[in-house]
Amino acid sequence: MTDALESPLSLIGWRGILAAVPADPPGLRMARVIAQHRAGYELHDGDHAFNAQPAPRFIKPGIDPSERPAVGDFVLVTSAKPPLIERILPRRSELARAAAGERHQRQLIATNIDTVMVICGLDGDFNPSRIERYLMLVEGSGARAVIVLTKADTSDEVETTIEELRKRVPANTPIHAINAKSADSIAPLLAYFGPGSSTVLVGSSGVGKSTLTNSLLGESRQATNSVRETDSRGRHTTTYRALIQLPSGGCLIDTPGMREIKLTGEETLSGDQFGDIEELAQTCRFGDCSHLSEPGCSVRAALEDGRLDNERWHNYLKLRDELASAADSLEAQLRRKGESRVLTKALGKRLDEKYGSH
Ligand SMILES: Nc1nc2c(ncn2[C@@H]2O[C@H](COP(=O)(O)OP(=O)(O)OP(=O)(O)O)[C@@H](O)[C@H]2O)c(=O)[nH]1
Ligand SMILES: [Mg+2]
Ligand SMILES: [Zn+2]
Incomplete structure (x- = not known):
């Protein structure tokens, strides 16, 4: 078994076991995406950099951009000229x-x-x-x-x-x-x-x-x-x-400087970042406390005695609203996709009936 230490791939951040990489179809080799340009991808195999194109299924319209090869991905490429990216290996982050x-x-x-x-x-x-x-x-x-x-x-x-x-x-x-x-x-x-x-x-x-x-x-x-x-x-x-x-x-x-940092809708407020605020808000006397002027409001008490930073609280409220609307858009999008997938399937079936499946 070739492990990462013996492979030039370790020079581009590969830490896995090469034998664990699926070699299907055979003849594919592994590389990492080091840049993405309008005209294609730049990959590196640990020895040298080369250009590659994505397999046609990655550029089909309607495909989610996160399903396409991205910078940092380990991919399997063909030996064609130019090489084609056939597969994206599972991402660890x-x-x-x-x-x-x-x-x-x-x-x-x-x-x-x-x-x-x-x-x-x-x-x-x-x-x-x-x-x-x-x-x-x-x-x-x-x-x-x-x-x-x-x-x-x-x-x-x-x-x-x-x-x-x-x-x-x-x-x-x-x-x-x-x-x-x-x-x-x-x-x-x-x-x-x-x-x-x-x-x-x-x-x-x-x-x-x-x-x-x-x-x-x-x-x-x-x-x-x-x-x-x-x-x-x-x-x-x-x-x-x-x-x-x-x-x-x-x-x-x-990376290029970011103009906008929009939430995807998959983030959480109960993690390390804002989890303490979420817990605090649950200890208010009223379950539906708006944290504005109700008696027994734990949030106001924490803001007043300085345990909770005022700007942090306001940013939390802002991000909470944004997250809610991003999550709604995400859900609507998934629903639309689900439907369109069903539609494509139904259409495919009709075409099969008409022309025979192949
Ligand atoms: N004094 C000082 N100047 C810095 C420091 N870091 C960056 N600069 C200067 O800030 C300017 C911008 O730096 P860049 O490295 O081009 O910034 P960038 O984040 O790559 O910007 P984009 O590529 O546009 O996203 C340059 O003039 C740098 O010399 C620093 O720690 N101290
Ligand atoms: Mg820069
Ligand atoms: Zn409250």
Whole structure:
């Protein structure tokens, strides 16, 4: 049995047993998706990078985008020229959000990752409510969240900012404040990038995702660009997600800055992030307490004596409403899909009857 350590695939984050990979149909080989472009996919087999196309069933209209190959996926490809991606191996984690726009669609940011670094600048970008929103996406992904605050070299209030943020995020979520441009300053992050690990960097444009990537690489491979002075906003310099091998043996996925972080409807409020608030609200005297002015309201009491952070409470209410409506859209979509599948089946049967099945 060939195990991961002997295989070049371990260099691109593969930790499984090769013999366990289905070789059906035979002749397929394994690789990892390292980038997705309009014209196709870029894969890496641990030895070298090559281009590939998705098998036709992945580009059929109507297929859910999360069923298509995504950056981070381990896939099986044919030996055709260009190679075709035939299969996506089961994912050990999936970071997803809802795509921007009216139509509800689950969009994958990265798969098979161990760590999601939620990056936020200690400049005008700093926004704890946005960090909480990211943490909700990470919570059900199968990966752990680490908060990285960049531009620590430009702020006089690093310690107090971390203290404030501590009140907003679960105690087991690490928070690091760094200067992404300095190799010394980013040293505490190296522990996350050991051999076999996969990490994705997420955050607004201009927070320093590519700067951090370059510092970890020890060279300027990813383009970076200054932020607007007035509001610290970036210029959307990185335009596609790219998986990069680091000298430390880990893999890193640099991503374009996100404009919108929409919930998919699959997140939960009862996990580490907001579970304590949900429990607290259940101890109010009235079962239908609106937490506004009723007597015996545990939420108001906690807000008044400072046990519950006011902004955190308001962000919780906002995310709760959003989650409810995202969950509704998701359900409606699944129902529609269910029906359309039935319709296709019924139509298929009619065609079979007419032309005979094949
Ligand atoms: N002083 C300081 N500047 C930083 C730090 N991190 C990033 N920068 C600067 O911030 C600007 C934006 O950095 P990028 O790495 O391009 O940001 P990004 O997150 O990759 O942005 P997009 O690709 O647009 O999503 C650049 O001018 C960096 O030099 C930091 O820790 N300290
Ligand atoms: Mg970038
Ligand atoms: Zn109440």
